[in-house]
Amino acid sequence: MNFASDNWAGATPEVMAALARHNDGYSPAYGGDPLSLSVAQRFSELFERGVEVWFTATGTASNSLGLAALSRPGGVVFCGEDAHVHTDESGATEFQSGGMKLVPLRSPLGLIDAGALATALGKHPVGGRSIPVALSLTNATEWGTVYGVAQVAELSAMARAGGLKVHMDGARFGNAVAALGVTPAELTWKAGVDFLSFGATKNGCWAAEAIVVFTPGLLGDFEPRRQRAGHTFSKARFVAAQFEGYLEQDNWLRRAGHANAMSERLRAGIRASSVARLGWENTANEVFAVISKAALARLRAAGGAAHEWPSDGLAADETLVRLVTSWATTEADVDGFLGVL
Amino acid sequence: MNFASDNWAGATPEVMAALARHNDGYSPAYGGDPLSLSVAQRFSELFERGVEVWFTATGTASNSLGLAALSRPGGVVFCGEDAHVHTDESGATEFQSGGMKLVPLRSPLGLIDAGALATALGKHPVGGRSIPVALSLTNATEWGTVYGVAQVAELSAMARAGGLKVHMDGARFGNAVAALGVTPAELTWKAGVDFLSFGATKNGCWAAEAIVVFTPGLLGDFEPRRQRAGHTFSKARFVAAQFEGYLEQDNWLRRAGHANAMSERLRAGIRASSVARLGWENTANEVFAVISKAALARLRAAGGAAHEWPSDGLAADETLVRLVTSWATTEADVDGFLGVL
């Protein structure tokens, strides 16, 4: 009954198996190994396009290094007001970029409001002292919601019309794709996304992330940037192997689909409950529920875990909890939680 | 017969076992998990002192984040002229510190010359426009040599007298300790070292490094610094587990001792050879040998690997090669190489 976060789980059996499979023998360091090259090629197949891939081991590294590669003096990046890049990375993008500014936009339920983007674009004119360089979307969002293809395309088109590049923070990209039933290509470059932080850690790896660049060259001479940030791994096959296990046989989608299904099972139970209610509806692997403080206490007493979330307008004995499901969540976990309620 | 680098090997069985052992179940993210805490405690035992430990996954991250924590406007760091921090990290320390300057010192066979340090200290007076903040020593060095305890103590004392902190880049710390037969404490804080980049990747982990701070608090509020650099891992137990396997039952020393022994076997063979000679004598797990270009070609033809190294004063048909041994090197590898000669 641990719903604290999807990053509290370990690695999937297929990822562990791939690590074991590639452990023997010698392999060139720093990414020049055959496995890294073949896994990078796998991304081009997955995205139906020749892509450039840079492996890292944390989502913060992917987001901040990718955005920093677009940096320029006076540059600004638009993002959601609750975006992970803005609120949870200790200023990583500002730091890696040498001082770019993140401008948060109104984003109800985590989804950037198109009107807010239009206003922001108007406020940062050509020749001014803050030069927009990128729009960053998180998909699935921090609120468990998902941008559909049309929404991504609308925001991307507005950004591109203003000369911005479009970044997608896909720490839970698998959950978004699984929730929508679209292809990775449809949700990214076909909808105007220039580069993607493709996250695999939360969905079953130990520490495996990839920056997928849909227009090779967009991020410039990236290897020295990654290296000076300390994100070039000597035993690079350890990231590549995780990805091999993650991507083969569509494991990533199957695992993400499972996490989503577990969250839907939670939502269904809560919808049916007389003592709890959903904070809002959503489709990815997070559930936000208003429950009684007593129920939360019971959950914890039973060894379960869930984080409380700030919220206004609740009754004194209520609290909003975030419940995150993962590849490791079982039906028994879900039913156990519903039982505790 | 692969002697390209110790980071071309994989992970040891004990490290793989520890990863598997700790894969199940849920664990708090970002380093608050019981395993991370217990492994950190293990370092205090190892170093016979209450130490502060920050896990990272690359040596560049450890070196640059640690040194950057001491940064100040106008600050400079003294290091060896061939130090990894100076020549192989794409300016990581300069970047992480917001522009500190690395001042390389004359360092024959990788060992900083005490006279050069004295001169440098004299050239950077109080009130000047470059303010020394740290001395960085690499041990074992990039040339396969090892600073003894007395040498570390001498350089540290000079640095400390000038108000500098002393950093040791221990990417091959295990090899140094094993070569000297001293304790980790004797080679570090007892000899004046303030903090250590304790490397484990080269000696048998996938990606496991630790910044060991002998005076807790020296590096300030370090967690936000690590986080904004993208080096705080969500599934932090994956680093901690590697260290558990690495440190238990003195595996790290045993593995390092083996690598050193294999290099000594190489050196002995080369000393006895009439067609090759040692570039210089040393005791850690690197061997620098002058061989014929024909022998190198034969090695490569046989599937072996070794990097050529720049060198003056060789005959036209000679080359200097660096041969690195690791936990994975076998006697057969060594003897195979000697046979190829």
Added chain:
Amino acid sequence: MNFASDNWAGATPEVMAALARHNDGYSPAYGGDPLSLSVAQRFSELFERGVEVWFTATGTASNSLGLAALSRPGGVVFCGEDAHVHTDESGATEFQSGGMKLVPLRSPLGLIDAGALATALGKHPVGGRSIPVALSLTNATEWGTVYGVAQVAELSAMARAGGLKVHMDGARFGNAVAALGVTPAELTWKAGVDFLSFGATKNGCWAAEAIVVFTPGLLGDFEPRRQRAGHTFSKARFVAAQFEGYLEQDNWLRRAGHANAMSERLRAGIRASSVARLGWENTANEVFAVISKAALARLRAAGGAAHEWPSDGLAADETLVRLVTSWATTEADVDGFLGVL
């Protein structure tokens, strides 16, 4: 009739005289000259307290270097949503600080809302991933309004209770002091301000700014920070001399008072006008007026100047203009403008 900005005027006669007076002979470079030292001492008298003074030549330098001196990984600075530091300095504070984040707060008519500050403080808790380090107030504000002593004290007290330092951007500090009729001390350290960007350029110097630190030592070892940013002037007396002319005989207050009076004369005329109206009431040397586009065209045809300002809710033939008065503005300028209306 030039109301484009107070930085479109030249230097006052007294500033020119001081430059001429101190031009002859030799003087130590980089701020060690007797004039720099005596003028710094003059600030302690002016502020009734032993203060630390750092001269610069631009307001952006003062703001960004001062705030950067407080920087830390993950650090954030709260400021008004239209604050010069946030919107007009091309990310100077983010850059100088190595990536601190500026968090804009709701600030009607340029004045930070106390409730917004309270909310922001609550949102950035201890242990989180954005650590508030400073509150920056602009006084007089970018909207021509002025924080009174009580308002400064209220916001400062809230900030200090949260462990923040308080910065005042005083690019138009003279206008604020003159408008309020208080002492410099009352409007700053007695009201909780820790350091002040004391601007003199707009109010009659060429390029003279000072960072006034009310708790000496607060900004650390500042000289290397200023030097590496290129803001330490070799012929430092050129800034000090400007300040001598600026401060002697209360010229600065007299000049600022004149500018304020000219703006009040403008406001009075506009209040009495049937064809124009004030955007809002204020007391410093900026006037925001809604006038007809035809009147603006007439002004420009007559050689006058004023910037249009973004505004909602105007009639189609109206525009909001910002009229800035300075030490050089004459009654004839004002009356000329009113005549054009």
Added chain:
Amino acid sequence: MNFASDNWAGATPEVMAALARHNDGYSPAYGGDPLSLSVAQRFSELFERGVEVWFTATGTASNSLGLAALSRPGGVVFCGEDAHVHTDESGATEFQSGGMKLVPLRSPLGLIDAGALATALGKHPVGGRSIPVALSLTNATEWGTVYGVAQVAELSAMARAGGLKVHMDGARFGNAVAALGVTPAELTWKAGVDFLSFGATKNGCWAAEAIVVFTPGLLGDFEPRRQRAGHTFSKARFVAAQFEGYLEQDNWLRRAGHANAMSERLRAGIRASSVARLGWENTANEVFAVISKAALARLRAAGGAAHEWPSDGLAADETLVRLVTSWATTEADVDGFLGVL
């Protein structure tokens, strides 16, 4: 008899006159004023080519902002081992560039050794972890020597062949041009220089420097870079006016020629002296002389000034002093010094 530095003098009468001449009336801020534009145009005439000009107020700003505009991750800049950018700017270039490394080259008497440059270029190969981006030459050098056109051309050609851009730190550019009797064009772009820090402060301005870019566009979108560093002046005409007075009627060359002549008068006197000797011969406005400590004491007792310089191999009662002449130095100053000897 003040020979401490040329930056201990004030501004020339022609510079003061230009400031006074342009003080009246209103002028657009931030460099859009007619004077700034016309003075920029003057540089194109001076250099016989359409150049791009960026005004700053310190040499450190010019050097560091210009070099930083070429920065890239892993980038390095080659410079002389005693270059001002390396030893006297508190790490300004490292800071402004976000961590570029300055690699000092052997430079006897301040002149970079071509062989040392060749070696350095060879040590930083394509694909390595330090990517050379620029060569920085100081002319006149910090040792009072001057690179001739052929020397500049030789070093520039080597650098350009390696893909580097060539920067000239011309803090004493006027002294170099005057000493050589060449045109500004011949000493810069015709000899392979890409951009120049054109210094005017030392040679008679208050605070006036210009980055002259011989290939417009080379430094990218420079204005936001200058602005975020706090080096865009609101009352920009104050820099432009200084340059107007400096450049008109070849004042800059006349003043520099005078300073050089005064230094030659010093050198001649010292050559003829039996109690002093030249440290080395040179032609720009610095003289390095070995004198007795007693003579230095007499100079100081008489109100004179000169800095001692580190030197090996002197007798116990000797010292090496640096004597800097300027536009303000008189024959009486020189003769007074020689008399004190």
